[in-house]
Amino acid sequence: MRTSSRTLSSLLLAVLVFGGCDCGDDSGEDGDGDTVGTDMGGTGSDMSMDGPDGSTPTSDGGGSGTDMDTPVTDMGGAEDMLPDGAVVLDGGSVCFPATCQGRINACGDCIDNDGDGLVDSMDPNCLGACDNNETGLYHEIPGGDTPNCKLDCYYDSDQGSGNDRCSFDARCDMESPDELCPYVEPPPGNARCGETQPDACLDFCQPLTPNGCDCFGCCEIAGNTVFVGTYDRATDTHTCTLEAAIAGDFEACHPCTQQTDCFNDCGPCELCLGRDPEDLPEECFPPPPEDMGTPMDLGTPPDGSAPPADMFTPSPRCPDGRQPCGLDGDALCPANYFCLTGCCTLFG
Secondary structure, X not given: OOOOOOEHHHHHHHHHHHOOXXXXXXXXXXXXXXXXXXXXXXXXXXXXXXXXXOOOXXXXXXXXXXXXXXXXXXXXXXXXXXXXXXXXXXXXXXXXOOOEOOEOOHHHOOOOOOOOOOOHHHOOOOOOOOOOOOOOOOOOOOOOOOHHHEEOOOOOOOOOOOOOOOOEEHHHOOOOOOOOOOOOOOOOOOOOOOOOOOHHHHHHHHHHOOOOEEOOOEEEEOOEEEEOOOEEOOOOEEOOOHHHHHOOOOOOOOEOOOOOOOEEOOOOOOOOOOOXXXXXXXXXXXXXXXXXXOOOOOOOOOXXXXXXXXXXXXXXXXXXXXXXXXXXXXXXXXXXEEEEOOEEEEOO
């Protein structure tokens, strides 16, 4: 997804106009992501958070790519006016670290870990703040794969089953997307195959799920429905990247069957993996009221809550009320939020 970042000068203007704000608080509530101001985030994406002094976090798993989080130091004191926790990237753009249930991963650390010139939600391989891998769509979350082929919410801070109440057995998918868990006919008696997910799963995982994906990592990307966690036993690597998925490389990204009971569809005005923002129709961008002025980032209130929903112009790009993000003219997501497929999402 094409994304944009606010320049340092525009962010300083926002601070001057609004008299500053405490934007560095990392005590936001658990990530339900359904309130304004949270990734494709930049179309992600996410770990030990640095202290409340606003110090710059470092990557704990993103590799040895170019470090782009060096702040500008010769600003005549103007850098002191930045919100707490803001990081100035090369070129003068500003980034807020995005937390994943209180921790920082490669896709939320404001560092270009794979050296491709794209940071965090601007990197199309980042699927949220819990994503610890900028080079592909497999998250590389500490702890590894779920045991015994039992998938849970693909986009949270762990891959262990049970804690988010989401559960699906990969042996139930006739496409056999996981080499370690091929389809079994009939499925094992203890396998959870397509039953309706409980409300606790839907409430927790669906807001963290990119547009066009189900809760278990099966995504429709440029017309190809693939498992983003595809593993190649021969090379002992996870092979699916956004580029491979768009190209229909089904060796790198195995086909899968989406579980519609825990699914986040991609509406006509929503950004999703592999969709060019230029393809969105004009009605997806209604003009703001004349008295709204230039959108500005006001950060996260000191109590860690989200900014009020009426702070932003309602947008068909984020019909659930989240703040739109990632395109030219969009405001930065507040601190701790990740720009997930065009909507600010809180991963906690």
